[in-house]
Amino acid sequence: MSDLASAQRGALAQSAMTDVSAPPTSSDSAEPRQASSEQRDRILATMESVVADRGYADTTVVEVITRAGISSKTFYKHFSSKEDAFRAALRVQAERVLTQTIQASKQAQDWRERVQLSLQELLRFIAESPTLARMGIVEIQLAGPEAVAEYQRWLRRYADSLAPRPGDRSSATSARAGVSDQIAGGISQLLYEQLSDDESPPLTHLLPALLEIALAPHIGPRQAAAFIADHTAMTTRA
């Protein structure tokens, strides 16, 4: 990379900063911080689009900074590595999915319906943003042990959101340790297998299977099957 190019990018980043800031009074003022958080957001958005085009393995920091029009110094001011930026980008999306699934399941009458609405919302998100879903479920596995550990923490939070709470009607078996983690792991694995295939069809047809995975360990296979038969005939068209 030529000095001129990097100087230009430096100037670009500089002008991006000064554009939004009033005459600089002190270096501690709020404006540069705001510019800095805009830069960060821009890096995250660019990271997402580069990985969408190239795949995680072939994504380079150079391409991210070139597309984002920032200097590598700016990049490394915010993130320690490609992996770090990728994780941060996915973290934003994971928070979004976790919030949306909880939000969507708020109107549920009971625990089983809550599980259903949550899974439906999850599948809706995947259908709406398949590339993002692929990044968050498949490609994150390529980003190293810390990224995988972070993914598992999201899974655990999702597992907790699906688990019956003290007041909910469910069988005593739900107290068994490790059930929630296995349910979330099972859901994740099924989605992973489907999304690993580049030409996977929309996953809305998976709802009955996912429901069984989530419900049967708590209420037994027979009750789960009855609930699914009652509820998915009318919801698969949604």
Next chain:
Amino acid sequence: MPTRSSKQRSSPPRLLPRGRNRLSPDEVLLRQRERLLQAMRHTLAKGGFRATSVSQIATQAHVTRPVFYRVFPGGKDECFLAAYDEAVGELMQIAETTYTKAAPGLAGMEAALRAVLMRLAQAPEMARLCLIEITALGEVGLRHRDAVLHRIAEQLQTLLSQSEGSSSSSPQKICALVGGGYQLLHLTVAEGRTGELPALTPDILYMILAYQLGPRPPRQPA
């Protein structure tokens, strides 16, 4: 080059090792490979895959870097994957032997699973290698891991379809079962609770029943 390990087999210990020239080149290569794998496992346990260098492994194994690359031309990745495949192979072997010796069906599966988890609990560095470190290798590691999960799913499918009175098995449920069990083991090891792995046996087995994959529970005696 020291070949101490090779000498341990000859029962009356010699005062002086006779030297490596008694070994054929193939044998030398095999022993070097074994030593390097052992060194890989050892250095992994100390610092993880990323922090481990070829030089460290070679030093630990008492071989030179050129020897390392002669045995593993693919470098650190190839050496790691060989150690991974070896560990997985050993665990599969344990599962198979235990299953054949135990009663067929769910009892056999329980015994096999427990034996595998006991082995992992006794060898925390092996558990880390199989569950945590494999994710440090990117695409090639992921492919190896997926192949292992598919193999487990296939074997489970075969066992479940063989067991008496088993209900129809669905590939999706088996996929979820394997993924769920893997997740539970992964979390337990990641949280440093490797010693508790054998205690997870009933939790994992329970899912087979919950998904109606195993034999139907026996009727209550009248």
